[in-house]
Amino acid sequence: MLSRVLPPPGPARMLTFITMVMSLGQGLWMAINAIYAVTIVRLTPGQLGISLGIAAVLVLVSSIPLGHLADRAGPRTVQLWSFLSLAPLTVALVFVQGFWSYLLVTSVQGLAYRAGNNARKAMIAANVPRADRPHVMAYIRAALNVTMAIGACLAGLVLVWGERIGYQGAVVFTAFCFLATGLLTLKEAPVAPVPATAGTAFAVLRDKPFLAFTVLDGMLVTHALLLDLVLPLWVIHHTDAPRWMSAAILLVNTAFVVAFQTRAARGTGDPRSASWASLQGAGCVAAACLIFATTSGTGLLASCALLVVGALLHALGEIRQAAGSWTIVFDLAPNHAQGQYQGMYKMGGDIGKMFAPAVLTWLIIGHGVIGWIVLAVSYAVLGAAMPAVVARGTRSRSTAEEAPAAA
Incomplete structure (x- = not known):
């Protein structure tokens, strides 16, 4: 299985491995997010839908500026701080109570994740030769599916257990995956920021x-x-x-x-x-x-x-x-x-x-x-x-x- 999801040693292998760490927590969180919000945070289904909708709109309108930030500040820097900030933001979900605190945390969380995702693609463009990009992206996608599935299986165990401590443990584990993703970014090759020039903004x-x-x-x-x-x-x-x-x-x-x-x-x-x-x-x-x-x-x-x-x-x-x-x-x-x-x-x-x-x-x-x-x-x-x-x-x-x- 690993031979299908890990490319040969080099920058591409680190890119794929970081994706696996990130998506393990992502797969776990995606599977329990809605149930956690309703059963632990005590949101109504309507409140959950509104909060997810608002967060999605904020991420949508911020996508290009966040990508521009990766160009100007350097994609490795943005990726590093995006995933490092996702760790405490995710842990904060253990302490949220009610609609407004949940909305605030998940909205900022969504912005941080989109910033890291945009920067990650810019990292691939800078560190992987043009001819190798489709092959590397294929490995990354295969790795993403494997670890997302593992994360979903872990979520199934949490849901079967059904205890509050299990849900909170899943949140902390997700935060740890984001923290590890940020720290592993330091092992990737740095990419120089693009200087601001006339006509390139947006x-x-x-x-x-x-x-x-x-x-x-x-x-x-x-x-x-x-x-x-x-x-x-x-x-x-x-x-x-x-x-x-x-x-x-x-x-x-x-x-x-x-x-x-x-x-x-x-x-x-x-x-x-x-x-x-x-x-x-x-x-x-x-x-x-x-x-x-x-x-x-x-x-x-x-x-x-x-x-x-x-x-x-x-x-x-x-x-x-x-x-x-x-x-x-x-x-x-x-x-x-x-x-x-x-x-x-x-x-x-x-x-x-x-x-x-x-x-x-x-x-x-x-x-x-x-x-x-x-x-x-x-x-x-x-x-x-x-x-x-x-x-x-x-x-x-x-x-x-x-x-x-x-x-």
Whole structure:
């Protein structure tokens, strides 16, 4: 297992190992966060939804400035202090009481995590050679899935125990993982801050090809919600499959990503080939949607078999589309502004996932097979547009790089 999630010794191995430490705590916390807020902090479900929504909006509007901060202060510095600050912020959740204190802590926590995440991508851009980035990102994604799954298993033990001390111990363990992530950052190669120059502040907002790519990719990555949100409801209301098939599908997805993510990253070393990989990934997801549509009213065994086949196609599309996106976002971003471009890219995914739950639920659960067909066509069209958008971005980046040389 470790051979699949750890690259050969070097900077890439440290990057992957730090990701594993961070995601172990993240996987644990994601699995118990909502239950902790309701049972220990005593929030109502409505208060929890409001606090999470406000925190998400704050993170969304701050994403580009936090990425710009990584460029100006140096990504290693921002990553270091972001994760070091996450440790006491997470421990503070043991002492919060009521809505306002929970809202304050989780909002600042979200800002610190986004700052560290943006800086982390800028660190990868600076310390990993361009040709190696897709391969390294594949290892990181595989490692992320492994340790997130382990964290979720630990959360299951906490939930089964159900005692207050267990929940608080999980919070402290999560804080320790963030602290370790910050301290391990000191072992990474430093990256010099980019000096402030005229015209570079928030330049991403004027980069129309990159903004178009961000919108397309942000809509494409909503396919992740199919397994987490839509399929469980679909299985219950529209198929003869048992409820536990939802968990089996997630297990299939995780195992497939760990086993094949590094292979899926092959042949995505330049923006053109990466854009075609995104198209292929979108096509696989579209095909998976059509297969999911056939599971309605097909009987127990047929439904289970079709759900697994659809899940495998979805997983293949997910890892292929992700591999293409990594190269595109790194290569279309200028070296002096990797932080703010990464922040913009994360905003696209955030906005897509903000609206996707309501839209996907309305489309699939409300309209059944027709909804799946509409969704399949939508993903196919988005994927088909990717090569043209990326080609335009590549030309724009080349023109921008040639202008200073000509001057």
